[in-house]
Amino acid sequence: MKIAVCVKEVPDTSASKRIDPGTLRLDRSGEGALNLGDTNAIEAALRIKESSTDCEVVLISMGPESAINSLRKGLAMGADRAALVSDPGAAGSDIVGTTSVLAAVLASEAPDLTLFGQQSADSDGAVLWAAVADRLQQPLMSQATNLELESGSAKVKRQTEYGYDLIEAPLPCVVAVSDGINEPRYPSLKGIMGAKKKPQEIVGLESIGVSAEETGTAGSRTEVRALNDPPARGESQVIEADGEAAARVLAFLNEKKLI
């Protein structure tokens, strides 16, 4: 059995994220880290691996060459192999461009199960799994808070605004896990020190058969027009409590139509 986990390196530490004024894109220079949600997906894959015989967990990613360092964390956790697509032509890809790249790799890997993790709201990957599943023409189950494999199919508890749905799909399929699905393991010391030796490759667009026109900023179907400061919060008032405070809060809430 082969499980592919699509992972992404994101800029480290919220405190130092900034937008590059030249390219108007997220400044990805400096240290990166494995997207937190992806560690849940890797953990889910590893748990399946531990309860199976003969299961391979492969990490697939797209990004700058330095992202291989973040992929090593996944290898340290216990994944078997990592493949990174790194090509200057792919920088600035929109969701469709990224999908083309990942789908090309996944098509050649042909895993039984493809996993994604939760992406942060302002991340480029926020809804990638649905686009990839569509390109692969495989069933999709997202927002998984529980994942079970039975012979030939996967069962997921999917969390929505209304409650939980129990969904099933035959393999091969795509599952996106939520961050509540598990507590990712810490890499063991052996894992950390052995990560560098595990098979890992960095490939370019040409070797996976994706043309530069489809990806990168050049191929992007969305664009950034301008950066602005957030709108001012508007007037703010601070009053002293004097017996009337509760009434004034109520008036304020009514004015804002919040009740």
Add this chain to the structure above:
Amino acid sequence: MSTVVYVEQHEGEAQRDSLGLLSQAVGLGLDVCAVVLGEQAAAVAAGLGALGAKRVFVADSPALAPPLPQARVDALEGLISEHGFENVLFASSVLTADVAAGLASRLRAGLNWGLVDLHVDGGQLVGTQPALGDSVFVDVGWTSTPRLALARTGAFEPKDVGGDTEVIPFEPEIAEWSTRATLLDREKTVGEGPAIEEAEIIVAGGRGLGAPEHFSVVEALAAELGGAVAATRAVVDAGWYPYSTQVGQTGKTVTPKLYIACGISGAIQHKVGMQNANVIVAINKDKNAPIFDYSDFGVIGDLHEVIPKLTGLVRQQKSG
């Protein structure tokens, strides 16, 4: 610009954010239709004229009955290729996010998500996308058609403009593989109220409460407002309330319409978890509490007096 708004519905009730998005599109003067899919779609469709949709396309084939995305992508693909819509707009939800992304891949179209605003500038559709924890607001556009957009929860309010609409049923072609994922069972969330990530109203308590039993003051107000209860790291650390309610850098990030902070100083570790609430109300004894720097309405005073009083007034208003 011809525009179709995907109106999500759940058991015959339209998702409010979709209605808001529809109103926004209408208000921009775009040529607006809507599409509603799934069981009871027709019932929902009829009401959309009031919001200004000229035509509403509906499809309720069995493949569309389960609240799953992939058959919906097929349906929308067919509709769009037939009518050539320039803009396809979605209001964010678990389901619509998957539909929009799947459709973007299918049509090789540009998708901008998390939009808090949509407007037309020089004949071009422009979206406003907050980034970096809402510290930067990015104007985003599209370089090709159709243009796909996902609006953020709570971005737009529905607006009645009166009018009728033409409901047009259609029969989508659904691919075999689109229905391989099947719904086995549904479980509604049972009642302690909304989880804080989903809640539109949150009342939060911090160390200023003084003791764990005083969370009852917070709970009473939350119950009256129909909101959820949240807590700061300090009180969760002290064991006063569960970690699932912790808001902040090492807890959850919430974006409710209203956040009432009771006895919370508002240090940055807490702020980053709730700063994007639409409206922030704060009650704290300390006039120098940082929270007053970014709250919309602040009360310097004793929460043990103000909050119960407020709870009572809300109750009165609701019943009277």
Add this chain to the structure above:
Amino acid sequence: MTRPSEFAPTLPAGNFIAAPSDPLDERIEVGICIVGGGPAGLAAAIRIGQLLQDRPELAESLGEIPVAVIEKGKSTGSHLLSGAVVNPRVFRQLFPGMPASEMPFIQSVEAEAVYYLTRKRALRIPTPPSMMNHGNYVASVSEIGRWLAEKAEELGVMIVPATAADKLLVSGGRVVGVRTGDKGRDRDGAELGNFEPGGDIVAKATILAEGTLGHLSMAAVERFGLRQDPQVWALGVKEVWDVPKPLPHIVHTMGWPLRGGRKYREFGGSFIYPMGPDQLAVGLVVGLDHRDATVSVHDMLQELKTHSLVRGMLEGGSRVAWGAKTIPEGGLQAIPEKLHFPGGVITGDAAGLVNVPALKGIHYAMRSGMLAAETTLAAVQPGHTAWSPGALAGYDEALKSDFVWKELKRVRNMRPAFRNGLMAGAAVSGLATASFGAMPPSSAKLEADADSEMFIGKRDRTYPEPDGKLTFDKLSSVYLSGNESRDDAPSHIHVRHQVPRVVAEAWVNMCPAQVYEVASGGISAESVDVEVTPSNCVQCGAINAKGGRLTPPEGGDGPDYKIA
């Protein structure tokens, strides 16, 4: 009056020393284990890597992993912080032929100015000879760490980040490696679902390069009886600012906001260094033997920024980084009598190799790392062991004949003199400088910081109310350090939780990260409860100077400095 040293906590049994306990086939074997990925540890790693390039048989005898560097920060550089103005001398020794333009420096020092500050004025004074920095470079030690790590990895060194060296492995009277810390325990120590135990790393030789915290170094000093005088520390709190106007020179200040009176014992000063045309670093360093419990270096730095001299430099700018770290200030007297023990050596700040008057320690650390590398490599050749008698004595000998030692000897009496106030200190300092260290002839004894008797004064009356633009509160600073530690992790800070009010207040104010708070409802002046929030901790080490004991938390926790 009360001394914090009277309220030391009870430490875990075994005091951070253990025998290897993992089954033989689970122990990780490395050739040379280096604890700490700072300038000392990485210079040692690089030097070993260089030497092994010409000696493939030796490399092979060291096994699959000839050199491993164990670093507790999230990545190299995460826990490194300094001013810093660096003497490139040792970079030239480690990388012969490398031009300064390739070294990880921001800019050369073009000019320097020293000021004596009063609340309202800034009096330019001549630069003391010990401080002259012509030929030196402004750098970020965090960036230097990352750069050195890259060089080390190119030479085949394995760097293991986010891993704390928790215990010294001792077997048969010798150090045989380190045990790494557990991950995934809750605050009561119970194992969580993703609990991962630490492991034994056994090595033929161990180089301790832990920096100012010196966790295992302290354990080694005690275990092997290496101590001389107690170490003393200063706390440095530093900010990096984006600024519109370039700063044309490096600046040091003395005087305000420190009080010169003998009863206060406030030794230190500030530094303001340009970091390229649009950034600068501003920091304040204060000795931790201070006696007023309301002294807060964090808040005194905020105060310093309101001085017209400094405010002018920051005008129109914004704060982009913050951090805090202690500096060992004891000089020669505080360096352990022996820096080697069976199986290992101590290098860098952990050994106390800092020239306080010149504010230099980075190149000393690197030099000691190089010497440690040469000695340990010689000691682990086939047929030798690092614990045969005298095997590592060569390290001490090499260090004592090196320029590092000569310079430390010259300045050995300056810091202790300041115990008697600024004027007395300046006098002795001047005498020592003029005589190149010959005078005064003896070496002044040092008193441990925690033995300083403390009182609750009124220093906090003038701390500015944070305005969020020029001045900031501690929690905002902690946030800016990139600290995202797990809330429910076990506490890594050993202190007594019930102490006299003066000790508690001292901790509350001393700590730049708001780790300590006096529990409300304090009963009496005699005894108050102290609440500890370990997840705020940026591991500066100040508590070590005031009666407590800091140990490394879970690997990866703590700050994530980028340009500190």
